[in-house]
Amino acid sequence: MASEFELIRQHFTRDGRHTDLGVGDDAALFTPTAGMQLVVSTDMLVEGTHFLPDTDPRDLGWKTLAVNVSDIAAMGATPRWSLLALAMPAPDEAWVEGFARGLFECAQAFDIDLVGGDTTRGPRTLCVTIFGEVPAGHAITRGGAAPGDEVWVTGAPGRAALGLAHLQGRLRLTDAGAAECVAALQRPQPRVAAGRALRDVASAMLDVSDGIAGDLGHILERSGVGAEIQVAALPLDALIAFGADDAAARAACLSGGDDYELLFTAPAAQRAAIERIATTQDLAITRIGRIDDTPGLRVVDADGNVGTAGGYDHFS
């Protein structure tokens, strides 16, 4: 058994660009950059809970690393190193080859070294740990939002939820819309450059994994504030152009998961800076609401009716 898994492990052994000692010893060694804080996160993905047995292993490899990269991006940090622990019922070289290919495509896209890991027998489970760096004291946490700050989001969140609904036959997108939304679901693009640019601009930030409404709730809780979101301000035009009707677009944007866009707050004085970042990054960044000191999240529709996020959760 050990030797079969040893062969599998070869697929994950590649030279690192900023690693002192990689796969093959008791532990890996790397040298953090002086003056930087280390930013670390881990995520466990279980077959049947987080992905289906027939998921393309190459897409899964990309996504497994990408969702971790997104956690680092959400701190305004730069991802640098990662570890992969992998359980599978039996050595399956074809699956591993595809998975490793997707994983290293993502690693290369974001200049991340895979420095080590573990391979073992068990129900198919993936655990990635990622390490990033950020200048000490400049990480963007969830806890810095203040009343008067404005709420912004990158890109067009909701695409992944629409892609999933399309694949499951629950709605029908245009061909171009389907291609873009399914790609958003299967090959999410973490917003590393935008996250870094928002350092010293955003007051609080996270990545959207469960929909804007639910994730904004995490900022409100950690910051001890409330917020109001304007439905009319949500970036729904792209979703509607993809073939979603108004209600589906709104629900996908507010409560659809798996997008990995950045949701952040910033003082009003930062509007011009944010617009410059949007231009430089060639990325839509949309102002959708405002932080206040009334606890909870209020979602205000075009007619001025105030609801909560609860009405939009049929995509979760």
Add this chain to the structure above:
Amino acid sequence: MASEFELIRQHFTRDGRHTDLGVGDDAALFTPTAGMQLVVSTDMLVEGTHFLPDTDPRDLGWKTLAVNVSDIAAMGATPRWSLLALAMPAPDEAWVEGFARGLFECAQAFDIDLVGGDTTRGPRTLCVTIFGEVPAGHAITRGGAAPGDEVWVTGAPGRAALGLAHLQGRLRLTDAGAAECVAALQRPQPRVAAGRALRDVASAMLDVSDGIAGDLGHILERSGVGAEIQVAALPLDALIAFGADDAAARAACLSGGDDYELLFTAPAAQRAAIERIATTQDLAITRIGRIDDTPGLRVVDADGNVGTAGGYDHFS
């Protein structure tokens, strides 16, 4: 579901002693010490493969962290931070309470902060990532053994294998022997202080997880050397005093797993330094053989017969 797992997560949230931002954000933040290399390792433990469903969760919590601590000790490094990802079929608060208790007992014993993690639904699986520090350039890898170096081992490896055999009724130890061997199996004590003391003394080192013979093979492979081990030199006296016969003691020592003692090589000129460390640490450290340039591992018995490790594997 999220809220049940959120409750579970509370069990793992404790203030860190050397952490800037712990559980609850997109990622954790800590500040590596200037001039140190970071030493990282990850291990995945699967129910049914690595532990049985009826394993005491408190012992399992200790051991899950301890085996990772041992990887850091084997580099001559100091463990500092860890992450835990945990899948379980359903929130089981009693199990989690016991597991967290054992995990934090180990964390406290070795002054390690649990800085973050992930909790999800799935077959019971544990993944710990550990971070240590070592003065840059002073880590002890598996690759530094040279012909003429001597081979040493800490403690009395084989206790865990005897403890397991005793629990399974395959052999009968004395009461005192059973207590010590079962404790070695369930509550392994990683050799952090000894590992650190061996920095700049040992030429190559690893921790013994699969028995001396198999693990020494990893040093030989990475160092490109061979070795001869003298059976008569093995620290078997303690095992025999516990009630094991000669053959069982020898097999447990050479091929029994799960001990987490340190196996290392050092130039002969370091003998006195190693003996001083043994005295200071109040820990047996035994010279068991010698590195040479003949590929492979030869195990020489008291009559001068040369065998390989293969003959001693019935404990693996």
